[in-house]
Amino acid sequence: DTEVTQTPKHLVMGMTNKKSLKCEQHMGHRAMYWYKQKAKKPPELMFVYSYEKLSINESVPSRFSPECPNSSLLNLHLHALQPEDSALYLCASSLDFTHTDTQYFGPGTRLTVL
């Protein structure tokens, strides 16, 4: 398996809802990333997990809560989001965060917050 997968593809949620985004890879990668991408903009890094431990939090609001249950899975828990949080959320993985390894992106979850 040489792909990063993400579910769901699309998500619409209200500001009071709680939802989760899921990401999975079976390439044996030990680094996993969450990015946020607005239309016509580059991906913005949110979180980095290395060997299942949180290595980077780019000052992301606490309404976004990442979780790495094991080396293949990465979740992003969402709660009390704002309309401006509507974006494409991309997961990525690479072999090792300490090396300059290629990052492979998943297809993303298109999130709309009403």
Added chain:
Amino acid sequence: GENVEQHPSTLSVQEGDSAVIKCTYSDSASNYFPWYKQELGKRPQLIIDIRSNVGEKKDQRIAVTLNKTAKHFSLHITETQPEDSAVYFCAANILTGGGNKLTFGTGTQLKVEL
């Protein structure tokens, strides 16, 4: 903070012509420079990358050059085809948090016209 500048923001070429996209980076410690292609509604996909121990790398119609002294790198696409139409992002690695994160340029919308 460390950043990557990318030019032009839009580029329109005739099929068969060449296209050149340029990026500059600010962190002299950066040593890995990937280029991603993102088609509308799709995930970013790595098309080529270069490390600081080489000055040029080529893969069929795509080439990347790196000038470490001037801190800039460029993507060259020859014999452009309509399927090359997409947004292209350059990136540079930043050493932080015990590893390497990517900082992306602002993107170039390439349109190849028939």
